[in-house]
Amino acid sequence: MNLFPKSLTKLIDECKSNDRKAQESLYKHFYAEMLSLCFRYLRTDELAKEALNIGFLKVFQNITAFEEIKGELGAWIRTIMVRTCIDLVRKELNFNIQPISAQEEEIFIEPTVLSKLYAEDLIKSIRKLPDATQLVFNLSVLDGYSHKEIGGKLNISESTSRWHLSEAKKQLRILLTPPNKQIDLPTENNNKTT
Structure with missing residues (x-):
């Protein structure tokens, strides 16, 4: 599905009005891209799907705060997804690692x-x-x-x-x-x- 600026604006307005069909259209449009992003951040497919669903819930709960003038919808959704993934990973992380020295060399992958x-x-x-x-x-x-x-x-x-x-x-x-x-x-x- 290709969303042109006028139809995208209409879709966003409908999502702001809690229109379920509009929310479904938005979800379907960004599903593959956002699921791929979640797969990169999370170790299991189940966690990635959980992050995707939590992220879209946040999108729909906060879509009234989205302003087209300030940025592109896909970038706004992506930011929410990245933050959601970080929140899920952070629950189990331990960053108590020895810091790298400034002189240590970067590792090169061919x-x-x-x-x-x-x-x-x-x-x-x-x-x-x-x-x-x-x-x-x-x-x-x-x-x-x-x-x-x-x-x-x-x-x-x-x-x-x-x-x-x-x-x-x-x-x-x-x-x-x-x-x-x-x-x-x-x-x-x-x-x-x-």
Whole structure:
């Protein structure tokens, strides 16, 4: 369904009047995009669907506060969804991690590795990260928030945010490296001469 500006304005007005058909149309229009966003932030499909439903409930409860002059509806809904995901993740997170030192080097993931992955495979790899690390990675890399903004949203320091991003990159590099390309670390048995 394509929503043109005039029909979108009418749809928003109808949603503000609690019109169920308009709410259903709005839900259907943004469903796939917002569910995809929730899948990125949450570890399980069930939690992602829960976040989606809670988020849309918030949308409909607060749509009277939405003003078209101030921004685009999709961006407004996206902000609500991200905040809802953060709230769900935050319930179970523990950010008591040692902050990264300023001198620590950024971990690089080869673009060729990423280009070979399907989006679903990439999401599965991201979901394997610890909750706090996954959340910071999503906010920074996928949604473009700065470490200062992430710190403000999650009540953590910028250095803790940097640590989680660095840790995510390290872990993803391991997860995304094909098994035949992984380097074996020397062990005591490998160092003996025969």
